[in-house]
Structures are given as structure tokens and as C-alpha cells.
Amino acid sequence: MKTTWSCSNCGYVLEADTPPEKCPSCGQQCAFTDVTCYTPECGGPESGNIDPKLINTPEQGIKQ
Numbered sequence: 001m002k003t004t005w006s007c008s009n010c011g012y013v014l015e016a017d018t019p020p021e022k023c024p025s026c027g028q029q030c031a032f033t034d035v036t037c038y039t040p041e042c043g044g045p046e047s048g049n050i051d052p053k054l055i056n057t058p059e060q061g062i063k064q
């Protein structure tokens with residue numbers, strides 16, 4: 001299973017083994033956050049394997 005990454009700048013989400021150097025959406029060298037769903041609570045495959053708790057709008061940052 002690939003890791004799901006979210007761009008910290010624009011929120012773009014992609015699946016890859018490693019995050020790209022440049023975000024394909026905003027073209028910036030963003031920090032990518034691992035937002036992969038690792039628990040059943042986040043819905044599993046139907047939610048795209050993304051943990052909604054890990055995704056926030058860029059302005060809010062990532063809350064833990």
C-alpha cells in the first residue's frame with residue numbers, strides 16, 4: 001500500500017512511496033505530510049486511505 005501525502009501548502013493529496021520534491025499542484029517545494037489512514041476509524045479504502053484527522057486546511061496547519 002502506498003503512502004498518502006498531503007501538500008502543506010495547497011492541500012493537494014497524492015499517493016506515492018515517497019513525497020515528490022515539487023508539488024504537482026502548486027509547483028512549490030512543499031513539506032508533505034503523511035496522511036495515510038492506518039486505522040479503521042478513518043474509513044479505509046472508501047475514504048481513499050486518507051485519515052481526515054490528519055488533513056487540515058493549510059492555514060490551520062496540522063494538529064496532533
Ligand SMILES: [Zn+2]
Pocket residue numbers: 007008009010011012023024025026027028030
Ligand atoms: Zn502544493
